Amino acid sequence: MAARKDTGGKPADRPADRPNVSKDDLLHFYHEMLLIRRFEEKAGQLYGMGLIGGFCHLYIGQEAVVVGLESVAEEGDKRITSYRDHGHMLAAGLDPNGVMAELTGRAGGLSKGKGGSMHMFSKERHFYGGHGIVGAQVPLGAGLAFADKYKGNGRVTFAYFGDGAANQGQVYETYNMAELWQLPVIFVIENNQYAMGTSVKRSTKSTTLWGRGAAYGIPGEEVDGMDVLAVRAAGQRAVAHARSGKGPYILEIMTYRYRGHSMSDPAKYRSREEVQKMRDERDAIEHVRELLLTGGHATDDDLKAIDREVKAVVSAAADFARESPEPAEAELWTDIYA
Numbered sequence: 098m099a100a101r102k103d104t105g106g107k108p109a110d111r112p113a114d115r116p117n118v119s120k121d122d123l124l125h126f127y128h129e130m131l132l133i134r135r136f137e138e139k140a141g142q143l144y145g146m147g148l149i150g151g152f153c154h155l156y157i158g159q160e161a162v163v164v165g166l167e168s169v170a171e172e173g174d175k176r177i178t179s180y181r182d183h184g185h186m187l188a189a190g191l192d193p194n195g196v197m198a199e200l201t202g203r204a205g206g207l208s209k210g211k212g213g214s215m216h217m218f219s220k221e222r223h224f225y226g227g228h229g230i231v232g233a234q235v236p237l238g239a240g241l242a243f244a245d246k247y248k249g250n251g252r253v254t255f256a257y258f259g260d261g262a263a264n265q266g267q268v269y270e271t272y273n274m275a276e277l278w279q280l281p282v283i284f285v286i287e288n289n290q291y292a293m294g295t296s297v298k299r300s301t302k303s304t305t306l307w308g309r310g311a312a313y314g315i316p317g318e319e320v321d322g323m324d325v326l327a328v329r330a331a332g333q334r335a336v337a338h339a340r341s342g343k344g345p346y347i348l349e350i351m352t353y354r355y356r357g358h359s360m361s362d363p364a365k366y367r368s369r370e371e372v373q374k375m376r377d378e379r380d381a382i383e384h385v386r387e388l389l390l391t392g393g394h395a396t397d398d399d400l401k402a403i404d405r406e407v408k409a410v411v412s413a414a415a416d417f418a419r420e421s422p423e424p425a426e427a428e429l430w431t432d433i434y435a
């Protein structure tokens with residue numbers, strides 16, 4: 098059974114010499130992670146102004162997970178995730194304007210303003226949601242992989258879920274079937290240490306979540322989710338396994354969300370110091386920034402130019418989301434089953 102542990106530590110202590118990472122890769126990671134962070138900060142602001150209604154779960158702090166894994170995905174690979182999905186959509190290449198306008202419930206949104214934060218979808222970019230029921234996307238992800246195996250098209254599916262979801266029965270039924278049928282699916286546990294206000298330690302006796310795959314014959318590993326290079330390296334191993342017909346693989350990616358569970362979370366279950374310590378010592382964007390600067394790959398001015406470009410994209414998305422019209426009344430009767 099494959100098993101590997103990353104050592105973690107402060108950004109400066111982490112190995113900078115991981116294979117297969119070029120200057121362009123580092124610049125790309127920096128850009129993508131920053132785009133997600135600034136987008137989410139803007140979404141938080143629009144929510145505060147009353148322009149976004151309903152639920153809104155921000156991804157700030159977890160950016161390296163999806164950016165690292167998207168860097169090993171190939172065209173046609175699929176992804177499916179929970180309600181904490183804005184970052185996954187941006188990393189999959191969905192238009193920030195369409196994502197932001199969906200948050201504000203406008204006609205220009207990816208689901209025509211009828212889905213909101215948790216319910217977006219893009220067949221073109223192989224993004225299959227956005228799911229509000231905890232864990233529901235896990236068997237659906239195996240179903241996507243089943244279809245690809247049936248077609249023999251060499252595609253893999255990334256099925257993302259949280260540490261809280263990892264205690265659900267349907268996850269283990271899925272593990273069994275996925276290994277039995279050797280489905281090309283990568284189960285990605287985004288272990289951000291909390292399920293709403295419940296810490297993993299309070300909810301879970303055996304906290305090595307990836308290790309549970311052993312009961313089904315599925316290999317896996319724990320990954321430092323605050324290090325995009327570690328995520329990419331683990332992603333390469335997982336994809337090589339799944340794409341070569343060896344079946345599923347589990348990545349338990351240790352990460353952290355800086356904001357509350359959703360916009361309405363007072364976050365009384367953890368201390369300010371705990372959050373601040375992660376921000377100060379483990380921030381994934383800061384890590385890549387350091388690698389770029391200390392490696393001589395970019396100057397402070399280069400990075401400032403990227404910051405400006407990202408801010409302009411996000412600001413344009415917010416303008417688009419405010420100016421896009423409300424959905425027409427006739428839309429009540431489209432995209433429905435009966």
Ligand SMILES: Cc1ncc(C[n+]2csc(CCOP(=O)(O)OP(=O)(O)O)c2C)c(N)n1
Pocket residue numbers: 179181229230231258259260261262263289291292293358
């Ligand atoms: C079946 C089900 N039970 C409960 C909820 C309420 N709920 C929404 S999010 C959540 C916590 C899930 O935590 P985790 O899987 O760790 O994901 P995270 O929010 O940390 O990304 C709960 C209990 C739900 N949406 N669906």
Ligand SMILES: [Mg+2]
Pocket residue numbers: 259260261287288289290291292293
């Ligand atoms: Mg969680």
